[in-house]
Amino acid sequence: MSQRALGQDSTCPPPKPGVLRLYSMRFCPFAHRTRLVLSHKNIPHEVVNINLQNKPQWFLDLNPLGQVPVLQIDDKIIADSTATSEWLDDVYPEKRLQPADPYRRALDRVLLEYISKMNTTYYGAIFSTEAEDIKEKMTEIEKHLKFYEDKLSAREEGPYFGGSQPTMFDFYFWPTYERYPVLSKLKKLPAANFDSHKFPKLASYGKAMLERPEVKALAFASDTHAVFFNGYITGEPDFDLCLEQ
Numbered sequence: 170m171s172q173r174a175l176g177q178d179s180t181c182p183p184p185k186p187g188v189l190r191l192y193s194m195r196f197c198p199f200a201h202r203t204r205l206v207l208s209h210k211n212i213p214h215e216v217v218n219i220n221l222q223n224k225p226q227w228f229l230d231l232n233p234l235g236q237v238p239v240l241q242i243d244d245k246i247i248a249d250s251t252a253t254s255e256w257l258d259d260v261y262p263e264k265r266l267q268p269a270d271p272y273r274r275a276l277d278r279v280l281l282e283y284i285s286k287m288n289t290t291y292y293g294a295i296f297s298t299e300a301e302d303i304k305e306k307m308t309e310i311e312k313h314l315k316f317y318e319d320k321l322s323a324r325e326e327g328p329y330f331g332g333s334q335p336t337m338f339d340f341y342f343w344p345t346y347e348r349y350p351v352l353s354k355l356k357k358l359p360a361a362n363f364d365s366h367k368f369p370k371l372a373s374y375g376k377a378m379l380e381r382p383e384v385k386a387l388a389f390a391s392d393t394h395a396v397f398f399n400g401y402i403t404g405e406p407d408f409d410l411c412l413e414q
């Protein structure tokens with residue numbers, strides 16, 4: 170199936186019985202989570218990419234929220250990065266990602282909630298044009314990173330949040346981590362974000378994640394993310410960036 174994003178003038182490729190389908194957008198950090206889980210577990214699936222600036226009506230009928238990721242198999246339709254990831258983990262229990270220990274699961278839920286706070290600051294800085302405001306937001310982001318650095322330090326084993334093996338939270342966090350260098354690139358500011366002296370545990374997490382096949386398979390270089398983000402800022406995101414004509 171073509172990776173090109175489908176817009177209003179498209180028809181929905183007919184779903185096949187028993188075939189798992191992900192509706193996605195190649196640069197969406199939320200769909201990235203679900204794709205990491207699919208890849209980690211080697212779950213056969215097909216991907217249909219959506220033009221989020223020109224959404225097809227058939228996609229809005231499928232998910233009235235108009236957001237990706239969405240999973241579809243037969244009569245089941247599941248939206249949202251965490252709902253889809255947890256459903257996949259339950260239905261394909263091999264290489265389980267959710268912590269078995271309820272306490273750890275609860276702690277990881279708090280880590281997940283905190284990502285929203287960090288993302289709000291991050292995207293605020295990306296879309297800001299005021300140098301002073303961007304600087305303030307970067308300082309705030311460092312506080313968020315410190316929060317995660319401390320949480321990783323407090324865990325008895327690394328390099329992942331899950332210890333020597335990744336847990337679901339490692340895949341929830343990664344899309345945000347992978348995109349962080351874009352901020353300093355776009356705003357032409359020093360990249361202090363993942364300074365290994367300031368955040369050694371996060372730096373080890375990043376290094377270990379980058380060696381993982383599922384992470385490598387889905388990664389984009391910071392420069393590519395930066396081009397995509399820039400398109401979003403100027404109102405013309407290229408959903409098909411880097412795809413051959």
Ligand SMILES: N[C@@H](CCC(=O)N[C@@H](CS)C(=O)NCC(=O)O)C(=O)O
Pocket residue numbers: 194196197198199200221234235236237238248249250251
């Ligand atoms: N809470 C949702 C957020 C998903 C989301 O914001 N996806 C963005 C793309 S990165 C989207 O579909 N935006 C289109 C829109 O909101 O209209 C999740 O975790 O999956």
